[in-house]
Amino acid sequence: MARPRKFDEERAVDAALEAFWTAGYEATSTQDLCDATGLGRSSIYNTFKSKHDLFRRALHSYMERRTGELVELMQGGLPTREKIRVLLERVIAEESEHEEDGRGCLVVNAAVELAARDAEVASELARDYRHRLDALASAFERGRCQGDIDSAKDPAALAHFVIATIGGLRVSARAGADRAVLEGVARTALAAI
Numbered sequence: 001m002a003r004p005r006k007f008d009e010e011r012a013v014d015a016a017l018e019a020f021w022t023a024g025y026e027a028t029s030t031q032d033l034c035d036a037t038g039l040g041r042s043s044i045y046n047t048f049k050s051k052h053d054l055f056r057r058a059l060h061s062y063m064e065r066r067t068g069e070l071v072e073l074m075q076g077g078l079p080t081r082e083k084i085r086v087l088l089e090r091v092i093a094e095e096s097e098h099e100e101d102g103r104g105c106l107v108v109n110a111a112v113e114l115a116a117r118d119a120e121v122a123s124e125l126a127r128d129y130r131h132r133l134d135a136l137a138s139a140f141e142r143g144r145c146q147g148d149i150d151s152a153k154d155p156a157a158l159a160h161f162v163i164a165t166i167g168g169l170r171v172s173a174r175a176g177a178d179r180a181v182l183e184g185v186a187r188t189a190l191a192a193i
Helices: 009-023 030-037 041-048 051-075 080-097 106-113 119-145 155-174 179-192
Strands: none
Touching: 009 030, 009 041, 009 051, 009 106, 030 041, 030 051, 041 051, 051 080, 051 106, 051 119, 080 119, 080 155, 080 179, 106 119, 106 155, 119 155, 155 179
16 A cells, blocks of 8 residues: 655645756756755655656746736737736846846746757647737737737737847846846837837
8 A cells, every 4th residue: 555645745835846946957867856855855756757747847837927927918908018017027027037047937947958850849839829929919909909919910920029028138148138128128129110
């Protein structure tokens, strides 16, 4: 008979998320995961099967939270341009907050580190991208109907543009761009919308 688990799996996933987010997938060892979660190797492997599976759970949890925040903002009552301004301001604030630790965004980090060589992670990232794209495109379509967005603008193209801008802001911040530079990029993006 199997022994019952004596730990909270979600708390362990959250702790592992922090470890992966801080160091990246490859640089996070099993020992790092044990230290972060407070679990022994056997508990990690019995529960999560592998480092890769634990990473995928952590990434999924991160994407669910972050994309949920984006969807909530896009479905809110603000005018579309204001929604995008708020979104870009959040990104800049997050990047400024994490300037010292250099963590950036776990989705961007995973895309850069793993997507080209890990089909499972690439598939999850693509699914999350589509979810964000749909939320943004719907907001732009509503904005067109309400006259907030030029009716000649393509909602899907604008949604891709915003996602690319956010990724660019995050990578630029990791490369040393300061807050003033990021704010300039955001202003330029808003002018293009």
